[in-house]
Amino acid sequence: MKLSQLNPGEQGTIVAFTDLEMSVKLMEMGCLPGELVEVERFAPLGCPIAIRVAGYQLCLRKSEAAVIIIQ
């Protein structure tokens, strides 16, 4: 499933990306295949979302979270 489908508090492990250009940006921020991510909260208007990955908080838009395939 996609990372964007998780609700706050839910976790998943990154397995792949559906978008090469975005994956490059996400990977250097620590979103690597095999890495555990947890959705922490949504912004007040539902987007962007804040996730915890590699020991810190990262925020990204839902459309960007949708390119991350998780397990």
Place this chain on the structure above:
Amino acid sequence: MDIKVALVGNPNTGKSTLFNRLTGLNQKIGNFPGVTVDKKIGYAKLADGRQIQITDLPGTYSLYPKSADERIVFQVLADAKNSSYPDVIVLLVDATNLKRNMLLYSQVADLGIPIVLALNMIDLNEKQGIEIDADKLAAKLGVQVVPISARNNIGINALKQAIAHTNMATQVSDFEVSFLAPDAIRAIKHKIGATRDYYALQVLHQHEYLAFFNAAEQEEIESIEQSNGFESSKIQAAETIARYKHLSNVLADVVIDRGKNKYSFSDKLDAVLTHKLWGFVIFMLLLFVIFNAIFAWATFPMEWIENGFGWLAGFGHEHLPEGMLTDLLLDGVVAGLGGIFVFIPQIAILFAFISILEDTGYMARVTFMMDKIMSKVGLNGKSVVPMIGGLACAVPSIMAARNIENWKDRMITIMVTPLISCSARLPVYILLISLVIPSETVFGIINLQGLALMVMYLISFVAAILVAWVMKVIIKSKERSYFIMELPIYRMPRWKNVIYTMYEKSKTFVFEAGKVIIAISIILWVMASFGPGNRFEKIDQKYASALADPAANTSHIKTLIATEKLENSYVGLLGHAVEPVIRPLGYDWKIGIALITSFAAREAFVGTMATIYSVDGGDEDSETIRERMAGSINSKTGMPVYTFATGISLMLFYAFAMQCMSTVAIVYRETKGWKWPMIQLGYMTAMAYVAALIAYQLLK
């Protein structure tokens, strides 16, 4: 300089704090990614007496730039002839998040410049149950690893020691990159005579931003890319994965993470500060407090400054010999400077707040909350910072737009930021509001003048948002807009830094605006004091007989002479020349003069009015400018010049018109061409004219 050092690291790792520690030269620090926009240089002495020059490079997550700001890092490190090219790199990492931070280390290390690795925030590791074996890490990397805490002044001397003893000899480079694009790397190495694979690979990725390659070389590099089927994104992705894999091995027995409950305080705070409802309520309250502070707290120091300059001018007129030079000095320069200094309290207060919000990490949350709204009109969450900053001054705000990665988002932010009512518009609004809006209270609490001022600010925000939306539709870009940003943990603001920011911004403002104002004051004074040909003599002759009549009212005649001279002076002629264009807006030639002078800087409006009306009325009476303006009568219609319609028209003109040379200059610098500043000047002037025209014609 004996040793050149560059500070390199991810955003939010405390680079600027370390820079201050090392150099003692304090400067701006922000907790918001990318605040360090300009290259900052400082100097320090090593224990052995050698001098070091330290350059603070923009924070970046990797050598692959995502924003204009980050591009600088490789541009400096790739160019051995660059004046900032370092002998030693201090690579700063956040020790609480070592693995992600080490990506940048491993890339920079492969460029072949001697490195010292500084593990910052080492004092936080204990709290979070992370242990790092620095000696083991040092042995594996072949570089010196120094645990420090820049905030708490731990390990700084050890770091200096390490800088003094750094060389390339031991640095391990066991990460192989040639597999990523073997043929292309080989061809480039041969072409440009590079020795390092990784340098060659980076050249393939980023050559179009390296100015030291000429057009022919660029083309050759391009053709190497083409013939080898070099796919930048794919190769970058493969490199990132390979590097992290490599780092996992390196860090495997170096870091022990007992994973205590991390950042629980930050999380609790976020639950409130970015809450659906409370998040916005708190943000609005904060904005309200800031506005209130700017207007209420600043009143008293502003009065002192005004009175001080008034006293100075009066004192000067009493004690200096009468004459043209004295008039120029007191009525031109001193009055002009007074008009600048009076803004200091407001600018200082605004920047204190912005600095605190950035420092604590709250600004990143504002960005997070606002992204959805801003992206609707073609902006970005990160546009919020320039736009809030625009309330003080568009110049630093436009520079702050550099951390917006997306070109289109950044351009739109730059284009609309000058519409936000900056502090230079404030005195114009205040003067005009006091002239045309009655000081009455309605519904018991709402002050009409205050309300008018707030409306002017709201108009500016609405205008900025509308223009942004129009530009979103017009500007075409293939680049996708995205928003990927680290949310730093909350921290206490560094008060010293806050105070320094207040001081530095006020100083910059005084010097930058001061230069323009003094120049305008002098030119204006000269142009108002002289006229072409013998016009002034003719006026003197015309009134000579009347003045000679002992029964005549000499002061009245003197006023008539002064008025007629002003009208015939160079500045008067200029005002008359533009009068046909501005008459439909309800302005006379005197306002025309003010419009011309304030095209360079809005704050010149008040000063110009002061000059015109004091030349006009003679300088004996001490009526304030406001009273003189209120009493002025249009010679053609016999009606007061400053009616409600004219006042509103004029305020709208000032709300929209560009009227700031410094902004034009900074937009030119940031966009590297005249296209964008000219478009901006054009659309803003057109908007100002049309809005003023409509307002006057409807209200008159």
